Amino acid sequence: MHNTSLKSTATKGIIWSAIDKFAVQFGQFVVGIVLARIxxxxxxxxxxxxxxxxxxxxxxxxxxxxxxxxxxxxxxxxxxxxxxxxxxxxxxxxxxxxxxxxxxxxxxxxxxxxxxxxxxxxxxxxxxxxxxxxxxxxxxxxxxxxxxxxxxxxxxxxxxxxxxxxxxxxxxxxxxxxxxxxxxxxxxxxxxxxxxxxxxxxxxxxxxxxxxxxxxxxxxxxxxxxxxxxxxxxxxxFYPAASLGYYTRAKSFADLSAGTIVSVLQQATFPILTAVQYDKEKLVSIYSRMIRMSAFFIIPIMTLIALLAKPIVILLLTEKWATLIPLLQWMVFARIFLPMSAVNLNLLNAIGRSDLFLKVDLSKLPLTLLAMVVTIPLGVKAMIIGHVITSALSFLINAYLPGKFYGYGPIHQLKDMLPVFVAAAGMAIPVIVLSSFMDNLVLQLFFGGLLGLIAYVFICWMLKLGELEEVWELLLKFKEKRVW
Known part of the structure; x- marks a missing residue:
């Protein structure tokens, strides 16, 4: 593919893949809510x-x-x-x-x-x-x-x-x-x-x-x-069927965001990365961009879900699912590094190194087994907290080989994500304050989500994050040219 053609194809592919994954996941989410209420x-x-x-x-x-x-x-x-x-x-x-x-x-x-x-x-x-x-x-x-x-x-x-x-x-x-x-x-x-x-x-x-x-x-x-x-x-x-029901619902809520972004990245970027696998400079450019853009979206989304877990669960699923609230708050943080890990692993497949993909995946087995042995006897919440720890360590492992091959390893990636973490932390403060003074769950969800979004965008603008400008330019192009 020529440069212009590749960029156009990549843009269209990612946009349509995003429409696909988010629309389908959102639709399944809505259906899941209706079914959970019945x-x-x-x-x-x-x-x-x-x-x-x-x-x-x-x-x-x-x-x-x-x-x-x-x-x-x-x-x-x-x-x-x-x-x-x-x-x-x-x-x-x-x-x-x-x-x-x-x-x-x-x-x-x-x-x-x-x-x-x-x-x-x-x-x-x-x-x-x-x-x-x-x-x-x-x-x-x-x-x-x-x-x-x-x-x-x-x-x-x-x-x-x-x-x-x-x-x-x-x-x-x-x-x-x-x-x-x-x-x-x-x-x-x-x-x-x-x-x-x-x-x-x-x-x-x-x-x-x-x-x-x-x-x-x-x-x-x-x-x-x-x-x-x-x-x-x-x-x-070892536990009642209801406990597993709460666990699967927590995963479902968390995966609405993280799992959808992972699906978009894996589906849309794999053929694109494959097409440029022999052009190191272009490959690293696309790869690093995806890491930064993934963090830009997933970190604030997961933070907001954790902050607004109570109104989300009670309003959408009713009081009978109240046990889900603390499980959901931990589960979203267990999924926060998932999209970035997926990009790192997808790169190995794109360059034809599925053997390394396998080795990296298997290297994380001891961590998971240890977490299981320690947390399963302690209950569902402890298991999810174990997920949080292992997912963070797994990200470091997943980013090691791409860093060795292309000079963009876990330390470099975390540095690029640091401003996003700062913006998400800054966003959390006004949302927590608002929720503490507002008892109405509907108002908590609406104004908490709106205030969080505004605060996050404002902090990103103050920090001059390039991803914010890139998203804005993409939205303008999307509005003017209509990629479909």
């Missing part, structure tokens, strides 16, 4: 018990081959067909595995409902497998506009189906219906936009080449999913 914490706890089994199966199905195809420069049609056949075969295998394992899962958690829930929810694996190749083709083309439309279709159709089911008394099955119907709608849309005709051709040579890259991502993905969901298993096994 359903009970135990229903979400039951779904949380199955999360690790679905996540691990999905990771095996994807196996990093799609990422390998995006990273490759000389793609052929046989590569796409090979990926398609692989996805279908592996998804069928894991569905059958879940189907016959359902009674064992049910006995482990001592929840009889899990037998049928596992067997029906497992169908989503097969549905999602059909969408992998169309999504990969659209990602290679940096056509995030079509991906956004497909994901929005899935969110809207699935969300409506789930809410209507909940209103009609389907209980936990409403959550299953939401996932299955949403996945089906999204997959159909991706096929329509990709305009790809599949074949059943399979090349051992192509598979071996893709798997050489993807195998490291597979192991890293399995490791990540296991760590992300191991707490679900422990909570589901």
């Amino acid at each position: 359903l009970i914490p135990e229903d979400f706890g039951l779904m949380g018990m199955l999360a690790i089994f679905i996540a691990l199966s999905q990771t095996f199905i994807e196996s990093g081959l799609g990422m390998g195809l995006i990273q490759r420069q000389d793609r052929k049609e046989i590569d796409f067909s090979t990926l398609f056949v692989f996805n279908l075969v592996v998804s069928s295998f894991f569905y059958l595995l879940l189907f016959f394992s359902a009674p064992f899962i049910s006995r482990f958690f001592e929840q009889p409902k899990l037998i049928d829930l596992t067997r029906i929810l497992g169908l989503s694996l097969f549905v999602n497998a059909f969408a992998i190749v169309p999504r990969t083709k659209l990602t290679i083309a940096v056509d995030f506009k079509s991906i956004a439309k497909s994901n929005l279709a899935g969110m809207i159709v699935g969300g409506l189906s789930g809410v209507l089911s909940a209103i009609n008394g389907y209980g936990v099955w409403s959550l299953v219906i939401q996932i299955l119907v949403g996945s089906l709608a999204s997959s159909i849309s991706l096929w329509f936009f990709s305009n790809w005709s599949p074949s059943i051709a399979f090349s051992k040579k192509s598979f071996k080449s893709l798997f050489d890259f993807g195998s490291k991502l597979l192991v890293a993905g399995l490791y990540a999913q296991l760590l992300n969901n191991i707490y679900n298993i422990c909570l589901g096994k």
Whole structure:
């Protein structure tokens, strides 16, 4: 790509990816609020018990081959067909595995409902497998506009189906219906936009080449999913289902911001970084810019959520979820370094070093295991505090190799983030003062959020942060030219 073309493509890609992720996450967030007001914490706890089994199966199905195809420069049609056949075969295998394992899962958690829930929810694996190749083709083309439309279709159709089911008394099955119907709608849309005709051709040579890259991502993905969901298993096994329901809701709230930004960065920047992987100066420029911009958005957002956790939870979910408030306050800080860590790891994949990606991920295992051993007996809040500590240490580990290769390591990155932390701390003061003098939760949420935003922008302006100016220029360009 030429410089101008690359910049234009990157801008459009990031904007459409952001529209996609934020619109979908916000829509799912709204649907989740409606469902939480109708359903009970135990229903979400039951779904949380199955999360690790679905996540691990999905990771095996994807196996990093799609990422390998995006990273490759000389793609052929046989590569796409090979990926398609692989996805279908592996998804069928894991569905059958879940189907016959359902009674064992049910006995482990001592929840009889899990037998049928596992067997029906497992169908989503097969549905999602059909969408992998169309999504990969659209990602290679940096056509995030079509991906956004497909994901929005899935969110809207699935969300409506789930809410209507909940209103009609389907209980936990409403959550299953939401996932299955949403996945089906999204997959159909991706096929329509990709305009790809599949074949059943399979090349051992192509598979071996893709798997050489993807195998490291597979192991890293399995490791990540296991760590992300191991707490679900422990909570589901040793604590009431309601405790797991509170934990999963806290993660859901925190991931609305951090998880969305991570998804945008991983989806939009990977093909761009891959395109300039041999131009060190340009690569570092894009990479460092993403670190700074991620911090500029995520740090104040997470700080505000923590400060306004009480009105957010009580107003949106009602008093029955009040136990969630302190858990949410800690969980957002456990996610505050997540986007910057994702950029660091994404860089390793973009330059074709999935082996280092795997080594970096595995190096964090002792930290996580230690945190689990210490905090799980102490309860849910202690577990989340453990998340806060391990996530901060994990960021330092994730930034080490990019710093070694490109001279932009953890110390340099933290220096660039320091003004943002200062601005967020300054923002917190007036919000805390306002909340202490205002009892009405609606007014707390509205005026606290507004005052926090104004204070943050003002402090950033006083500190002359380049990211503020860059966002302003982007908004003006967006208004004038309409990138779509």
